[in-house]
Amino acid sequence: SFIEPGDFSISVALKACVDLKDLRVGRGIHAQILKRRKKVDQVVNNVLLKLYMERGSFEDARKVFDGMSERNVVTWNSLISVL
Structure with a gap:
């Protein structure tokens, strides 16, 4: 049986x-x-967003951002951190 992380x-x-x-x-x-x-x-979405932004995968970052039901300060900081 598989234990879900x-x-x-x-x-x-x-x-x-x-x-x-x-x-x-x-x-x-x-x-x-x-x-x-x-x-x-x-939190998982924010880390995904940070990963994609820092690695220059902006299309993936946009998909994560668009799919988020909530955005907070961490979300916005992840977006602007690569500027």
């Missing part, structure tokens, strides 16, 4: 991708999130 575990794994500049693994994690969940946690 929680939002905290996912956000930590994605943060590691940000720190290691590993877009490929981050995209893989994102694909699994989309496959297995209906709703994505705001």
